[in-house]
Each structure stands twice: as C-alpha cells, then as structure tokens.
Amino acid sequence: MSFIKNYIEHQTLNRRNLLLLSAWGLCGAAASSSLIGRQAAAATSPDPKICWSYRDRTNPFWNSIVAGGEAFVRSLGRQSGDLINLINGGSSEKSLSDIQSLLSRYGSGVALAVDPNDMPNCRPVVEAVSHAGAYVSTIWNKTDDLHPWDFGDNYVSHMTWSDVGPSEQTARVLFDAMGGKGGVVHLGGIASNNPAIERQQGFKNALKAYPNIQLLAIQAADWDTQKANQVMSGFLTRYGDAIKGVHCASDTMAYGVIEALRAEGIENMPVVSYDGNPQAIEMIAKGKLLATVFTNAYWAGGITASLAYYAATGAFKPSAEPREHREFYGPTAVITTKDAQEFKTKYIDTNPEYNWKDFWSLAKGPIRYKS
Amino acid sequence: MTQRLTMENLRKWVPLFVLIGLVLFFTAVNPNFLSLRNFARIAISSSPALMVATGVTFVILMGSIDLSMEGTIAVCAVLFALMLNALGGSLSGAGWLAIPGALLIGAVLGAVNGLIHVKLKIPSFMASLSLGFVGIGLSLLITGGDRILIEDPIFRSLLTVRVGGFPLMAWAALACLLIAWFIQDDTTVGRNFYAVGGGEDLARASGLNTGRLRVTGFIVAGIFYALGAIFAVARLGIAETETGQNFMFVSITSVVVGGTSLSGGSGGVWNTLVGVLIVNVIGNGMVVVGLPDYFQDGVLGLLVIAAVYLSTDRRSLFFVK
Structure with a gap:
C-alpha cells in the first residue's frame, strides 16, 4: 500500500507549501500568488495556476494528455501535483461550474487548458475565462463560429485533429492487407462525436477506391472495449467467415475486437485502429494489429497548457500572432508494422524531451471549416 | 381456484418463455443465431454479468439494493491483476493466490458497504451508490489511469480453452451459480434472506439478528462481484478502472427481468440466470439481425419493460413505488 502512503505524504507536503506560501503572502509581499487573484483587471500574472479540465483519466488518450500537462509543469521546476486537474466525467455542466469555481478562487491568475466536453459548452467556458481576465487554450470541441481572435489575448488558441485523412490511410493499409x-x-x-464521424468518413472514402471490398456493417461501439467485444461476436455470428478485416475508430475498441477473435481461435485477421496508445503500438510491433494513428496526446497536453501559461505570464502576445497560430490541427502519424519498433523506442519507452516554448513545431496547419 | 393456481404457476415460468420467445424470434430473422458457436459467444458475454447479477440477487432478496458493483469490480479487477503480476504473473506459480486475494477484497468492500448501511442507518441505495464512486476513485488512484495487461496463458485459458463447445469461463460461472443456489436454498443464511425480504418486522420479532444478516448479504454479494471482476479480466486480458463499466445497469436489469421482486422476498438465482441470458440474448441478437445501432438502446429498454410486465403479478401489488 505504499502508493497510498506516498500520496498522503505528497498531499501533506503540498499543504505545508501552501500554508508557508500563504503565511509569506500575508506577511506583506503583495506579489504572492494567492493575492494576485483579487486584481481582476490584471493583464498578466507572473505565476499563474496551471489547470487542465478534461473528461477522466481512465481513458488512455486523456491519460496521455494529463501526462503531457504534468511534464510541462515539471519543466517550470514545479511538481506534477501542482497541475490542477478538473475532471468533468463527461458532463458539460460540471466542466463549466468547476471552471467558474476555479476562476472565483484565483481570478485572473489562471492558465487553463480545457476540452469543453461538447461544442456548445466552449463559448460559456471561454466567456467566463475572458471575463475573469484569465487565459484559456482549448482542444477538440468548439463551434465553427467561435474564434480565439474575437477574444483578444484571453482565448489563446484552439487545437483539434483532422481525422478523415489518417483514417482513410489506415483503411487503405487494411484493404491492401x-x-x-x-x-x-x-x-x-x-455516433454524435466529431472524431467518430470523421473517422467513419475516412473509412468510407477509402472504400470508393476498392470496388472489390464489400462493406458488411457499420456499428457504434462507443469507444468501449467491452461493448466492442460484444459487437464483434455478434458480427461473427451474422457474417461468419465473410469478415476478412476490421476497421476500428479507436485502439480501445480494437482490443475488444481482437479478444473476441481470439476467443474463436482467429489469430491473423487484419485489424486497424486509431489513437496510437502504447498498448496498440506494442501490438503492432508484435503483429497483432496492423496500423494505428498516433495523435501525440502527450505533446498536445503539454503544449496546450504551455500556450495558456506563457500567454498568461506575458511571454508572448496571442493577438500579435497570425491566425494559424491560434487555430491549428494537431499532429497525426500513421504507424504500421514497418515503423512500429522504431516508433516505440522513440515515443513510447521514453517520452521525447519537448521544448514547450516551441509552440507550433508539430502543428499541422490552420483549421479548415466546411462552409 | 385451480385456474388461479395455474396462472400463478405459469407466471413463474414467464421469464423462461420470454427467453425462448426471443431465441425463436432472432432465429427466424437470422438462422445463424441458433448455433452452438453463437451460444458460446453469448455465454462469454454473460459469464461476468451472471456473477455480478447473482451477487446483487442476494441483496435484492432482502429488499435492499446494492449499486456499488462498478466500483467494487474496478478495485477487485485492478488489485487482482496487480497481485497476479506481482506473484510471478502465472496461475501455475504463486499467482493463484491472487484469486482468493481478489475474493477477500470483494468481501471486505461488501462488509464496509453493509456496515455503513446498517450501523449508520443510511439507505442501502445511497450507501452503496456512494461506495461505488469511492471504489472507482480508489482504482483510479491505484492505476493512475493505466491499464494492466494479463498475458498468462493459463489464466486466459478461461477464454481460449473450450469444453463441449463452451469456454471454461462459462463452466466456471455455472459452478459458481450452483454454489449460489446452495447458499440460497440449503443454508440458514440463505433462507433468512427470504425471511427478511418477506417481512423484516416478523423476522426480527422471531429473534433474527437482521443487522448482521444484512451485512452478511453484502459480503456475499461482494465476493460474487469479485468473481465477476475475475471473469471480466479473463475475457479481455485487461484490468482497468473501466472494467466495471455498465455492470450496474446490466445486473440490476437482469435480476428484475428474471422475475426477482425489487421489494424482496421472492425470486432467486435461477431467475437471475434467465434474466442475464435475456439481456445478453437481446444484446447479441440485435447485432445479429442487423438492427441499426440508434434503435438498439431504445429497443433494449422497451424489451426490458415488456419482460418485467409479463413476469410480475400485478394483482398481488397494492401499490407500486
């Protein structure tokens, strides 16, 4: 049970630091971080609180996002535990109310990285942050009519991923196999999630180029390993040996599919997935999985927090940046059996040391809207 | 009188008729449904759910409810995997100790649940729901959000080795069900579950320590959740916080659809078996007949209402709350 002991020790230390800091602040140093929050109109803050707001940590994607966020916090000489985690559990209401509580506690001294959970929730989050004079960077969910440049400096950036192309590439790898x-x-x-729609679209685009591939069925398994397992066994009953390949919209679902096949003694069915989780890369290296798409959630988690932080400290002025630096696509790379081993040593076994001030090094160009 | 008796007798069998009706319906739409291989698939998806539903059956028989299963399963699954890997990673070595270890953890969590419910006099609904969240949080704290993989071929043989067309996991689940049947019918504790569920005042007046019995019920349930966790890990080879996901809905639905009354005192583990099979046959069948996925959840809900309607004798109920 040493992890509990460690946790308690860590928390006690944090508490001690907080008490010391507060005492120091009360003794007259006006720049103490806890007092800065009261100056609502402060333009920048030398030492803003860094916070990540996201769904939950059980999903490998979000786990990597937070790991990246923690790595960025450590790069500032702070401890991982200094990153404030706001976990919304898939509720937009909780996401917004947690952020409001955070803002009323620390005021403008906040650098917030957030996935607003769904698109309509992005506007109230951004408005709350900018009203408080704090700084926010968003990922994934944002309506098309909402733009960082409409909020001056406070809405620093938005990053999302375009999944149609990479998903089409994995489908082609699958069809070739x-x-x-x-x-x-x-x-x-x-079904209503944007990445789910785009990944399915990419799959369908690839189908057009392969007239002899027969589409048997499309079914939502909700990113869930167990549900994917059950759906795949249903497919095996319905189509039996007619199934020659499986295209999954996420790694987590591919695990369930592969276990459903394994239960039937089917070991060599080609399966492709998406997200590039460590377990999936491992499986590609072993030949159990054909391809996945690496979205570098680790870098995304760090850089999103970094953008908000350095905007808050005044290290750069967002409104002086071109638009493609404020709305951009995140990195994607298709990993196949050929490059899995090399990729694993480079990205999975150790996380590369990123320069968190090099904000746009991995960005994939400005976001294009369908109009 | 005779007619009434036959109606009552018939009603007891309604869940089974519903199950047979569903099998016939899905077979009519897609003949592939009625095959040993498909039944084996249904058995695989039913095994973990059967254990969880059997556990909660005991609690429901007492007229209480237990909603802590998702948290308990998450904690048991994660600690089971950690223990197995720490003890050499194989059941053939010291790793087998992880199984009694997991069952013990399930029992402890069940005991905490029961004690909070009985000693602090908090309704079981609220006590168990809250403890479920505690469990989810605890397992997240242990894993830090990571997944634990189990590669041991001996443990995975629960899924991969088949006897008589069904994987070992299904036979193991059946054996556990027989044990549950024994507890229910042939032990004092089991009979007392019915006594408390049928009328707690009477049971107490006849000298039964109902508080202790309730705690026992939650402990037994916890042990069965741990079994469910082990089967769930065997099915996917992955232990994580999400291992417990969805078991609350599936298990409570199965118990009710199987004909066990939520007010306690009637029903039993065989009803639960039928209920689990109904829910899993519906889940499998809807994919097999190719129902569009946006219909599936809705149809599942309607079928559950229909099954409960058919299997409860409404004339014996004065009011429904």
Whole structure:
C-alpha cells in the first residue's frame, strides 16, 4: 500500500507549501500568488495556476494528455501535483461550474487548458475565462463560429485533429492487407462525436477506391472495449467467415475486437485502429494489429497548457500572432508494422524531451471549416 | 381456484418463455443465431454479468439494493491483476493466490458497504451508490489511469480453452451459480434472506439478528462481484478502472427481468440466470439481425419493460413505488 502512503505524504507536503506560501503572502509581499487573484483587471500574472479540465483519466488518450500537462509543469521546476486537474466525467455542466469555481478562487491568475466536453459548452467556458481576465487554450470541441481572435489575448488558441485523412490511410493499409477483396466491418465511436464521424468518413472514402471490398456493417461501439467485444461476436455470428478485416475508430475498441477473435481461435485477421496508445503500438510491433494513428496526446497536453501559461505570464502576445497560430490541427502519424519498433523506442519507452516554448513545431496547419 | 393456481404457476415460468420467445424470434430473422458457436459467444458475454447479477440477487432478496458493483469490480479487477503480476504473473506459480486475494477484497468492500448501511442507518441505495464512486476513485488512484495487461496463458485459458463447445469461463460461472443456489436454498443464511425480504418486522420479532444478516448479504454479494471482476479480466486480458463499466445497469436489469421482486422476498438465482441470458440474448441478437445501432438502446429498454410486465403479478401489488 505504499502508493497510498506516498500520496498522503505528497498531499501533506503540498499543504505545508501552501500554508508557508500563504503565511509569506500575508506577511506583506503583495506579489504572492494567492493575492494576485483579487486584481481582476490584471493583464498578466507572473505565476499563474496551471489547470487542465478534461473528461477522466481512465481513458488512455486523456491519460496521455494529463501526462503531457504534468511534464510541462515539471519543466517550470514545479511538481506534477501542482497541475490542477478538473475532471468533468463527461458532463458539460460540471466542466463549466468547476471552471467558474476555479476562476472565483484565483481570478485572473489562471492558465487553463480545457476540452469543453461538447461544442456548445466552449463559448460559456471561454466567456467566463475572458471575463475573469484569465487565459484559456482549448482542444477538440468548439463551434465553427467561435474564434480565439474575437477574444483578444484571453482565448489563446484552439487545437483539434483532422481525422478523415489518417483514417482513410489506415483503411487503405487494411484493404491492401486483405488483398483488395472480401468483407469488412467498421466499429465506430459514440455516433454524435466529431472524431467518430470523421473517422467513419475516412473509412468510407477509402472504400470508393476498392470496388472489390464489400462493406458488411457499420456499428457504434462507443469507444468501449467491452461493448466492442460484444459487437464483434455478434458480427461473427451474422457474417461468419465473410469478415476478412476490421476497421476500428479507436485502439480501445480494437482490443475488444481482437479478444473476441481470439476467443474463436482467429489469430491473423487484419485489424486497424486509431489513437496510437502504447498498448496498440506494442501490438503492432508484435503483429497483432496492423496500423494505428498516433495523435501525440502527450505533446498536445503539454503544449496546450504551455500556450495558456506563457500567454498568461506575458511571454508572448496571442493577438500579435497570425491566425494559424491560434487555430491549428494537431499532429497525426500513421504507424504500421514497418515503423512500429522504431516508433516505440522513440515515443513510447521514453517520452521525447519537448521544448514547450516551441509552440507550433508539430502543428499541422490552420483549421479548415466546411462552409 | 385451480385456474388461479395455474396462472400463478405459469407466471413463474414467464421469464423462461420470454427467453425462448426471443431465441425463436432472432432465429427466424437470422438462422445463424441458433448455433452452438453463437451460444458460446453469448455465454462469454454473460459469464461476468451472471456473477455480478447473482451477487446483487442476494441483496435484492432482502429488499435492499446494492449499486456499488462498478466500483467494487474496478478495485477487485485492478488489485487482482496487480497481485497476479506481482506473484510471478502465472496461475501455475504463486499467482493463484491472487484469486482468493481478489475474493477477500470483494468481501471486505461488501462488509464496509453493509456496515455503513446498517450501523449508520443510511439507505442501502445511497450507501452503496456512494461506495461505488469511492471504489472507482480508489482504482483510479491505484492505476493512475493505466491499464494492466494479463498475458498468462493459463489464466486466459478461461477464454481460449473450450469444453463441449463452451469456454471454461462459462463452466466456471455455472459452478459458481450452483454454489449460489446452495447458499440460497440449503443454508440458514440463505433462507433468512427470504425471511427478511418477506417481512423484516416478523423476522426480527422471531429473534433474527437482521443487522448482521444484512451485512452478511453484502459480503456475499461482494465476493460474487469479485468473481465477476475475475471473469471480466479473463475475457479481455485487461484490468482497468473501466472494467466495471455498465455492470450496474446490466445486473440490476437482469435480476428484475428474471422475475426477482425489487421489494424482496421472492425470486432467486435461477431467475437471475434467465434474466442475464435475456439481456445478453437481446444484446447479441440485435447485432445479429442487423438492427441499426440508434434503435438498439431504445429497443433494449422497451424489451426490458415488456419482460418485467409479463413476469410480475400485478394483482398481488397494492401499490407500486
């Protein structure tokens, strides 16, 4: 049970530091971090609180995001535990109310990185932050009519990923492995999620180029390993040997699919997935999985927090940056059996040391809107 | 009188008729449904759910409810995997100790649940729901959000080795069900569950220590959740906080659909078996017949209402709360 002991020790230390800091602040140093929050109109803050707001940590993608956020915090000479985690558990209401509480506690001394959980929630979050004079960077969910440049400096940046292209690439890898013919099934994410829609679109685009590939079924398995497992066993009953390949919209669902196949003694069915989790890369290296797409959530988690932080400290002025530095696509890389081993040593076994001040080094160009 | 008796007798069997009806329906739409291989698939998806639903059956028989299963499963699954890997990673070595270890953890969590409910006099609904969240948080704290993989081929043989067309996991679950049947029918504790569920005042007046019995019920449930956790890990080879996901809905639904009354005192583990099979046959069947996925959740809900309607005798209920 040493982890509990460590946790308690860590928390006690934090508490001690907080008490010391507060005492120091009360003794007259006006620049103490806890007092800065009261000056609502302060333009920048030398030592803002860094916070990540996201769904939950059980999902490997979000786990990597937070790991990146913590790495950035450590790069400032602070401890991982100094990153404030706001976990919304998939509720937009909780996401917003937690952020409001944070703002009323620390005021403008906040650098916030956030996935607002769904698109409509982005506006109230951004408005609350900018009203408080704090700084926010968002990822994934934002409506098309909302732009960072409409909020001066306070809405620093938005990053999302374009999944259509990479998903089409993995589908092509899959179809080639199937020899260009035979039946294929697609397991998608929660039907209303933007990445689920885009990944399915990429799959369909690839289908057009392969006339002898027969689309058997598309079914949502909600990003969930157990549900994907059950859906795949249902598919096996319905189509039996007609299934020659499986296209999954996420790694987590691919794990369930592969176990459903394993239960039937099927070991060599081509399966492709998306997200590039360490476990998936491992499976590609072992030949159990054909391809996945690495979205570098670790870098995304660090750089999103970094953008908000350095804007808050005044190290750079967001409104002076071009628009492609304020709305941009995150990195994507298709990983196949050829490069899995090399990729694993480079990105999975150790996380590369990123320069968190090099904000746009991995960005993939400005966001294009369908109009 | 005779007619009434036959109606009552019939009603007891309604869940089974519903199950057979569903099988016939799905077979009519897609003949592939009725095959040993598909039944094996249904058995795999049912095994963990059967253990969890059996556990909660005992609690429901007492007229209480337990909603802590998702947290308990998450903690048991994660600690089971950690213990197994720490003890050499294989059941053939010292790793087998992880199984009694996990069951013990399930029992402890169940005991905490029961004691909070009984000693602090907090309704079981609220006590168990809250403890479920505590469990989820605890497992997250242990894993830090990571997944623990189990590669041991002996442990995974629960899924990969088949006897008579069904994986070992299904047979193991059946054996556990027989034990549950024994507890229910042939032990004093089991009979007392019915006594408390049928009328707690009477049971107490006849000298039964109902508080202790309730705690026992939650402990038994916790042990079965741990079994469910072990099967769930065996099915995917992954232990994580999400291992417990969705078990609350599936297990409570199965118990009710199987004909065990939520007010306590009637039903039992065989009803639960039928209920679990109904829910999993519906889940499998809807994919097999190719129902569009946006219909599936809605249809599942309607089928559950229909099954409960058919299997409860409404004339014996004065009011429904």
